[in-house]
Amino acid sequence: MNFIFVSIQCDNGHIVCSTCSPKLRNKCWCSLPISSKHCKAIENLMLSIEISCPNAEHGCRVKISYIGNRKHEDECIYVLCYCPILGCGFAATSEVLSNHFSRKHRNSQIKFNYGHSFIVSLKSNDQAIVLQEENDGKLFILNNSTILLGNAVYICCIGPNSSESEYSYDILARSQTCKLKLQSFVKNVQQFTLATLPSELLVIPVGSSEPLKLEICISYITPMMEISINMPGKIKIIPLRVKISDTIVNVKKKFFTRKGSQYTNNV
Ligand SMILES: [Zn+2]
Ligand SMILES: [Zn+2]
Ligand SMILES: [Zn+2]
Ligand SMILES: [Zn+2]
Known part of the structure; x- marks a missing residue:
């Protein structure tokens, strides 16, 4: 799902979203025409609202934008x-x-x-x-x-x-x-x-x-790689599957979510 919210307003300053405006025949409830002038303040406010991923109850901790880019929902690994x-x-x-x-x-x-x-x-x-x-x-x-x-x-x-x-x-x-x-x-x-x-x-x-x-x-397809981790006083070698497309953050996440991982995320 991906939709971009644009807020526009009438000359009285009443706010309408760009999706609803055509449904209202570009006329505000106060009867003034709705202009194409953006209301930046509202747009920024809406962009700052974050909600939990719909798969939060299955363990996803990602926050997604209420109105902005919802790409995560298509990529979430916590889907049923x-x-x-x-x-x-x-x-x-x-x-x-x-x-x-x-x-x-x-x-x-x-x-x-x-x-x-x-x-x-x-x-x-x-x-x-x-x-x-x-x-x-x-x-x-x-x-x-x-x-x-x-x-x-x-x-x-x-x-x-x-x-x-x-x-x-x-x-x-x-x-x-x-x-x-x-x-x-x-x-x-x-x-x-x-x-x-x-x-x-x-x-x-x-x-x-x-x-x-x-x-x-x-x-x-991806081979096992040995990741060495500097622990206080020793170096620990951990086998982990790493893809070419993996980022450092990904690899860290894989490491901490490994079955039976006894380490916490402070490396
Ligand atoms: Zn609307
Ligand atoms: Zn109005
Ligand atoms: Zn998710
Ligand atoms: Zn079953």
């Missing part, structure tokens, strides 16, 4: 993500959702580790198989749709739509006579649906053996 188990309906930030899944749906997922291949058996009428990473608990979904030519499979990740892709994946389908392989990037979805197919997927033709044995590997 939905549990992929049909009928569960649980919604939370992706991190809380991971914990929920580990506790409530313990046997509904296949566990894996980043960078290590694993085999998934897929029946042609399986629609979704949840994959959960052992260490960080991230949820991925192996989607399977029956299309005219056979089965269309791809992988997505449960997370904020706005975040850029952090993972790549390979799917390898093998029969006795041929091998099919897809290498792609994992897109985030906040809510899992079968409705729309992405442009990148692997089509496994009809007539392949049942159940399909898929060899899958999901990897981090």
Whole structure:
């Protein structure tokens, strides 16, 4: 959402916003015409009003301008993500959702580790198989749709739509006579649906053996980096994933929000 507030006034000094003025046929309630003269004082006052991000109740501490740039709302990482188990309906930030899944749906997922291949058996009428990473608990979904030519499979990740892709994946389908392989990037979805197919997927033709044995590997695009931190009296080396686009502030934030971080933000 992005709208710019402009306040204008009539010759009596009554204030109207530029969105409402045309609705009033550019005529103030006092019957004088509304001019296009800006009322800077009101504009500045409105700009200084800040409200909490709509995701504040889920942990976001960012303040956004009441009228100015609302870009944060599209980028907020505290948006709700939905549990992929049909009928569960649980919604939370992706991190809380991971914990929920580990506790409530313990046997509904296949566990894996980043960078290590694993085999998934897929029946042609399986629609979704949840994959959960052992260490960080991230949820991925192996989607399977029956299309005219056979089965269309791809992988997505449960997370904020706005975040850029952090993972790549390979799917390898093998029969006795041929091998099919897809290498792609994992897109985030906040809510899992079968409705729309992405442009990148692997089509496994009809007539392949049942159940399909898929060899899958999901990897981090960004490598692990070692960040050294000067602590009083010693230097501590901490492994952290850092992207090229990360700023110092971002990296600091990642460091302090790491699972089990015992440090407070005073470095
Ligand atoms: Zn208005
Ligand atoms: Zn007026
Ligand atoms: Zn936010
Ligand atoms: Zn659930």
